[in-house]
Amino acid sequence: MRTQPGRRRNAPALTYDQLLERVRYDGAYPTRERAEQVTRTVLTALGSQLAGDPRAELAAQLPVEAARALHSEAPAARPLTGWGFVQDLAARTGVTPAVARWNTGAVLSTVAGLADPDLLGRILDELPSGYALLFGRAELVQAA
Numbered sequence: 001m002r003t004q005p006g007r008r009r010n011a012p013a014l015t016y017d018q019l020l021e022r023v024r025y026d027g028a029y030p031t032r033e034r035a036e037q038v039t040r041t042v043l044t045a046l047g048s049q050l051a052g053d054p055r056a057e058l059a060a061q062l063p064v065e066a067a068r069a070l071h072s073e074a075p076a077a078r079p080l081t082g083w084g085f086v087q088d089l090a091a092r093t094g095v096t097p098a099v100a101r102w103n104t105g106a107v108l109s110t111v112a113g114l115a116d117p118d119l120l121g122r123i124l125d126e127l128p129s130g131y132a133l134l135f136g137r138a139e140l141v142q143a144a
Helices: 016-027 032-047 052-060 064-070 082-093 097-114 117-126
Strands: none
Touching: 016 032, 016 064, 016 097, 032 064, 032 082, 032 097, 052 064, 052 117, 082 097
């Protein structure tokens, strides 16, 4: 992978404002403030599902403000499936599971576009089933 001149390797590809604008556009949120609220909530919840190197590597590829949200909660003792993640987010935020799924997709698909593909693959391998779709990726499973 080549880096652009004058750019640090692993430097975030977007500023926090640009990240929020992408989330706002993809999620069709009416205001920047709503996009920021959703982004912080989803990244905080995602951070509780990740631990160790993948969490730190992902944080290094995000703007500082987004990285702080990712690190704001300790990793959970028991990881949630993708659907469990959405249900937990819905319960925490007081929205329906459909809205929580929409919010999650808007943020995580944006994050997937920023993350190194190999890192995203390792993260998805580490997480329980159901997260690939939340990141806007196909989830392939072996036939039984």
